[in-house]
Amino acid sequence: MSKHKRYRSAEKTLGTSPGTLTYVGAEIEHATKIKRIEFNASDYRIDDSSKLSACRLPGFETPYINWIDVDGIHEPKVVAALGQQFHLHPLLLEDVLNTEQKPKIDIYDEPTPGNGNGVAHPAGTIVYVTLKMLHHSRQRQELDVEHVSLVLGKNYLISFQEERTRDIFEPVIERIKASAGKTRRNGADYLLYALMDVIVDHYFLITERIGEKMDELEDQIVQERANQQTLAILYTLKRELAFIRRTVYPVRDIINTLLREESDVIQHNTLPYLRDLADHVTQVIETLESYRELTAGLMDVYYSIVSNRMNSVMKTLTIFSAIFMPLTFIVGVYGMNFDNMPELHTRNGYFVVWGGMFLVTIGMVVYFRRRRWM
Numbered sequence: 001m002s003k004h005k006r007y008r009s010a011e012k013t014l015g016t017s018p019g020t021l022t023y024v025g026a027e028i029e030h031a032t033k034i035k036r037i038e039f040n041a042s043d044y045r046i047d048d049s050s051k052l053s054a055c056r057l058p059g060f061e062t063p064y065i066n067w068i069d070v071d072g073i074h075e076p077k078v079v080a081a082l083g084q085q086f087h088l089h090p091l092l093l094e095d096v097l098n099t100e101q102k103p104k105i106d107i108y109d110e111p112t113p114g115n116g117n118g119v120a121h122p123a124g125t126i127v128y129v130t131l132k133m134l135h136h137s138r139q140r141q142e143l144d145v146e147h148v149s150l151v152l153g154k155n156y157l158i159s160f161q162e163e164r165t166r167d168i169f170e171p172v173i174e175r176i177k178a179s180a181g182k183t184r185r186n187g188a189d190y191l192l193y194a195l196m197d198v199i200v201d202h203y204f205l206i207t208e209r210i211g212e213k214m215d216e217l218e219d220q221i222v223q224e225r226a227n228q229q230t231l232a233i234l235y236t237l238k239r240e241l242a243f244i245r246r247t248v249y250p251v252r253d254i255i256n257t258l259l260r261e262e263s264d265v266i267q268h269n270t271l272p273y274l275r276d277l278a279d280h281v282t283q284v285i286e287t288l289e290s291y292r293e294l295t296a297g298l299m300d301v302y303y304s305i306v307s308n309r310m311n312s313v314m315k316t317l318t319i320f321s322a323i324f325m326p327l328t329f330i331v332g333v334y335g336m337n338f339d340n341m342p343e344l345h346t347r348n349g350y351f352v353v354w355g356g357m358f359l360v361t362i363g364m365v366v367y368f369r370r371r372r373w374m
Contacts, residue, residue: 018091021076025099025147028163032072035167038064039176041185046173052081065188066156069173072163073097073147079160086158088151092128096160099147103250105129105257125263127152129192129254131199132247133161133168134206143206143240145247148199150192152265157188159195168202169195189270196255197277203248203284207291210237214294221302231302238295245288252281319374323364327357 036047036055040063055068073079073096083093089108095101108126133146146168149160161168172194175183183194217234220226255278258266334343334353343349368374 021080021093021097023074023076023097028072028074030163032070032075032078035069037067039184040064044176055082055085062155067191068158069169070160071167073160095130096149101130103131103247105254125265127265131251133199134202136206136209150195152188152192154265155188157191169198171198187267189266193270193273193277200277200280206244207284207287210291213237214291218298221298224305226302234295234299241288241292241295248281248284252278255281319368323361326360330357
């Protein structure tokens, strides 16, 4: 997103009170799609009817893990309705709607009231995580950033993602359908890990693409086939790396907070997976740092090659100037129109001057070669 768009988006929330639900992002014409998934080790149910009435806070004794997958955050009324049904804090909902929000984690320790009909609901900790999903747009040759929010409660998880052509969490849904892996045999906290793992895996794909591009640029620069377009691509990669770094660095802090958090929503058996995810994030960060250093090095090499080219050109021009200086002097002397110049009346003077100029040129060329100046 350009700076102009960022500043214009920021104006939407100027002067509003905290907790005011205002969508900050690109205008979307499609309706929000809601998918409700219930699963346990032996069974699963998927309802993609987009009905808000079907999305309710699960009870204490529910046999299922409830996952509400919301595709589209451009309708504040829908987000507000979900927040009311799941008793989510207004500040949490405000961050869901703000696509400019940086990755972070918030933990809300608030009691969850009943629904008014005597049915008890889980109370306690609610974990809110916001991340950035990174896609590579091959049409525009730039990064496409998607704002993702995850809300973890007791026996349920709500995922909010921007409206796109496909659901980024489709691989996790397919694993639930196939009963493959550990997703259906674990709780909502493992589901949180699985969704975060999908996002981190895309970070690897982005860094691999950048690495391939940098290998191409390195070959161009080393083989002296680089031009101004190469430099422009290098600056673009430099900006992308800086943005990805700002996106990935907070993820490590988010995971460390989850590892340190002692609550009923993060089970002990999920901690090893979170530690493994933290290792993956650290690997991405180290790769980004090496690419940043490589980018700076490639720029230095490019400028060195350009400088060497310029020095070579200046060296050639200087040699030519040095050779023609005595020749110009000789021609200038005998080009003066004085009557008393004995050489002008010599019968073979013209050929003698040419011979002298030729000898001077050969002598200077030999001298320059011995000095290794050419």
